[in-house]
Amino acid sequence: MRHLLSIADFSKAEAISILDTANELARVSDGAVKKLPTLRGRTIVNLFAEDSTRTRISFEAAAKRLSADVINFSAKGSSVSKGESLKDTAMTLQAMGADAVVIRHFASGAAQRLADSQWMSGSVVNAGDGTHEHPSQALLDAFTIRKHLGLGKSDLEGLSVAIVGDVLHSRVARSNILLLSKLGAKVVLVAPPTLLPVGVESWPVSISYDLDSVIPFVDVVMMLRVQQERMTEMYFPNAREYSRYFGLNSDRMKSMKPGAIVMHPGPMNRGLEISAEVADSSRSVITEQVTNGVSVRMAILYVLLTGGALEAGGN
Amino acid sequence: MSVALSAPDIKRALTRISHEILEKNQGASSIVLLGIPTRGAHLAQRIASIISEIEGVEISCGTLDITLFRDDLRLRAPKAIMPTTIPPSGVENCDVILVDDVLFSGRTIRSALDALGEIGRPRTVQLAALVDRGHRELPIKADFVGKNLPTSKSQSVRVLLSEIDGRDEVSIEGEAG
Numbered sequence: 001m002r003h004l005l006s007i008a009d010f011s012k013a014e015a016i017s018i019l020d021t022a023n024e025l026a027r028v029s030d031g032a033v034k035k036l037p038t039l040r041g042r043t044i045v046n047l048f049a050e051d052s053t054r055t056r057i058s059f060e061a062a063a064k065r066l067s068a069d070v071i072n073f074s075a076k077g078s079s080v081s082k083g084e085s086l087k088d089t090a091m092t093l094q095a096m097g098a099d100a101v102v103i104r105h106f107a108s109g110a111a112q113r114l115a116d117s118q119w120m121s122g123s124v125v126n127a128g129d130g131t132h133e134h135p136s137q138a139l140l141d142a143f144t145i146r147k148h149l150g151l152g153k154s155d156l157e158g159l160s161v162a163i164v165g166d167v168l169h170s171r172v173a174r175s176n177i178l179l180l181s182k183l184g185a186k187v188v189l190v191a192p193p194t195l196l197p198v199g200v201e202s203w204p205v206s207i208s209y210d211l212d213s214v215i216p217f218v219d220v221v222m223m224l225r226v227q228q229e230r231m232t233e234m235y236f237p238n239a240r241e242y243s244r245y246f247g248l249n250s251d252r253m254k255s256m257k258p259g260a261i262v263m264h265p266g267p268m269n270r271g272l273e274i275s276a277e278v279a280d281s282s283r284s285v286i287t288e289q290v291t292n293g294v295s296v297r298m299a300i301l302y303v304l305l306t307g308g309a310l311e312a313g314g315n
Numbered sequence: 316m317s318v319a320l321s322a323p324d325i326k327r328a329l330t331r332i333s334h335e336i337l338e339k340n341q342g343a344s345s346i347v348l349l350g351i352p353t354r355g356a357h358l359a360q361r362i363a364s365i366i367s368e369i370e371g372v373e374i375s376c377g378t379l380d381i382t383l384f385r386d387d388l389r390l391r392a393p394k395a396i397m398p399t400t401i402p403p404s405g406v407e408n409c410d411v412i413l414v415d416d417v418l419f420s421g422r423t424i425r426s427a428l429d430a431l432g433e434i435g436r437p438r439t440v441q442l443a444a445l446v447d448r449g450h451r452e453l454p455i456k457a458d459f460v461g462k463n464l465p466t467s468k469s470q471s472v473r474v475l476l477s478e479i480d481g482r483d484e485v486s487i488e489g490e491a492g
Contacts, residue, residue, distance in 0.1 A: 024397070024399075028399070037429065038384070302383075303393055
């Protein structure tokens, strides 16, 4: 595996091997050793053409724990804001000897374009492209679910996951649907019809418009952020109505299965899709998702930058 | 393919190594055995249980994965990372005995020393290998060797252990020369 562009690119076994690698790396981070020499001398560029806190610092922390050199590059304050094209930016990075580029871009397909082009020779990691995919988020979500509910199994067979809210604009939802169904979980989407994309009936999911009828039967409730910055039309009458029908509040949380967890990829609109009581409750694993993100991204960088496919077994 | 060590040979070699470890360290009180996954970890377990039988005390035994410390990660496909388990008492001021199945270039052991350096500062680090096949690329030497096997570089040494492979055997594959 040389690039991480889309969950669709890899098999169930490859996904599980990344999760297993992340698991061992998490144990390393827990212990006395915080820094590993694995990627010493390699250069990783974080190319962020769209705002991000979590993903960027998570990739930065992951790269630094593996001793790679990290260059952060955001559109604001760089030549991109002067109108430099992706091609010229990529060629600049190539000239500087970047071994991998972690790219966040507002255009769907930007990471694929970078990987398919001859502009640069390093690995490309898709850290979110438009409304297409966010594969590292899906991997860390699957990792978190497996840790809480996996019962020691390697996959997520038999679990059911509700993905609730703004599916239309969500790359997190697209990557998660692909990965969770690949790992054997059942996915149900809950959203107002206006926030579901055209063609959703061809996805490997079931669809509901009624959150209260779904919540008592699922193991995971994954709330999505309402992406107001991408909304050019009126998708729902007002925030209070959205919150009443599709928000997760403490009353709804009471009807959840025992042991079921609440997830959110962040950043949260507290009071809109999720109430503060729920976000801070014991069912919420939202901060743990952030912690796990570092281990999963370490695993991704390890697999991509050490070349070739994972071999089974030891030394 | 020729068999270099049969199951009873392996058993005798491990018993002798266990006695040598005890002799050199004047008992088992400060010993920590760390096996290098996959097969070294099982060998460490076996040596630990032999030493416990001889001395009548529990021996600290763990595993030390060196994958992330290798110097050839750029050149080869990445290996799956195996668990590292350090005994709760740690390695500080202990006599650590690294256990591996085959000692060859010495690069695995160099990586193991780096990995160990991140965990603590043992009083001594010693090395036990079931087979030493020569062709060292680094100034590294085993303290305890099950058997020295003269090989050519083109041959490969295959170690089978009952925990993984269902039977115990060491064999040499390929033509000498």
